[in-house]
Amino acid sequence: METSNFIKTIIEEDLKNGKHKEIITRFPPEPNGFLHLGHARSIIQNYHLAVSNNGYFNLRFDDTNPVKEDTVFVEGMIEDIKWLGVKWKNLLFASDYFDEMYNRAIVLIKKGKAFVDDLSAEEIREYRGDLKNPGKESPYRNRTPEENLELFENMKNGLYEDGSRVLRAKIDMASPNMNLRDPVIYRIQRAYHHNTQDKWLIYPMYDYAHPIEDAIEGITHSLCSLEFEDHRPLYDWVVKECEMENVPRQIEFGKLIMAKQVTGKRYIKQLVDSKAVIGWDDPRLITISGLRRKGVPSQAITNFILATGLPKTQGETEYEMFDKYVRESLVEAKRINAVVDPLLVEITNYEDSKVEYLDVENNRDFPEMGTRKVPFSKYVYIEREDFIEEKPNKKWKRLYLNGEVRLMHAYFIKANEIIKDETGKITKILATYDELTKSGSGFTERKPNGNIHFVDGTINKPATFRIFDDLVLDFENKDIPFSEKINKNSLVEKHGFVEALEYNVLDRFQFARNGYFAVDQDTNEEKLVFNEIVSLKSKFKR
């Protein structure tokens, strides 16, 4: 199930040769959006790597940019991470360390490793050079530590306008690695911070803040995605020059990207704003909240993430692979009957007001789950697609005119007549049942042409079934604008019947021969709504 991976190998070696006694990891989201399946890789792997190696895991919000962040996102993320079954030892914020970061910046300045720059943002960009040409040094680069100290304090105290000055690390303007060309490490930003309110006017940049956060917490292995590989030299530089005691090691891995899934913030926002989806928790989205609402068990996500590994490559994983883990996590769901697209069957030779209660296993594969009583009477609903007038080929294992099938757990029925309305649509099947074929009676005289499920015609509950499809068509096609690629039929609501049982939001079932479904939160006294979590696999081809 769990694959080996290069980070695990590194960790095991660090443990073996005594570099670390415990492994401490963290998940450091910026609270500026919602978590999705891709983030689950980082969350679960970080957690797993730590706790399975005698260590622990921290949840730390990287809230160094107040203009983008909000407390509603931290709340949402906390809920999602809890739901994933991931337990953090400490719940922290980068902003918890702003004082420490400020003090370390002073250390840098005193050592002549950082300076206050008066260049404008545009000028800094010009001075930085480009991929082919080295940058040139800022004219303010050689200010004395004393002057820098004063200027930096003034920045902190609000003597300067936003954007008028920055603190920069003094590294190498000619480095082929752009990140090392005197990166900005502090900027002035008069913005309300969700945690520190208006205490600070200056905020540290990611490249400066992150290594300090990791070092303060004693993070041993700081996992991040591939695009930060170029930042590693800077990460190491900050840890060293700021004289941090702990030396965390940054290791980069490939993000989890699901094929044909919308995860980009602005695209999801567009879908939400245009009402193409219900919200960020729409079951068609792979946001953690969307998956949760749809009914996906968190264990499916964990198993999928662990199986999918922690690679150094950047590929796209097919959704079918995830489906497999979802199905696997639902094998113990109660298996009941639901007719998603009903077709009425009248059993003409069945006594009018008679009702039989059949004993049915809740889950054939888990007898300990017991049985329940399923009603059967003169009128039943079957799936419209389980009937066809003429048997098309020998492979058709369902009902057809003059054919006989078994209604699972009940009797064989034979279709004798079709009733149609004026448009030609079939409205009812007249059938007869054979009393001798009752399930459990041991009848073996003849074989039915298949087994189909049913729901009693009167003892049932009407329900809405939401069936989902890809949100976006032609996903890879870059020539079609996003708005035109939205699949208008990504949500289809069907109206049918389920067994008359108790249904609570998020209850999960297997609807025999249909798929796995969960009760949606839109359910109320008036309506019962189910989401299709994942269909059953099927070899049947029309």
Next chain:
RNA sequence: UGGGCUGUGGCCAAGUGGUUAAGGCACCGGACUUUGACUCCGGGAUCGAUGGUUCGACUCCAUCCAGCCCAGCCA
């Protein structure tokens, strides 16, 4: 074209000098079946390319090709 990284069957992914090149998903056969489900059997790659080192290379070296990332006072 400066720098960093990646390239194993349709997809994911182990393997790091000697294995018949794991495993999973998908797919195709077949068995079983009161879910065309589940389960169970069986099926496919010579490892981006080309050279080299070696008794022996997916694993080492060189060159080439392809893809991804970097020029925010975002993370």
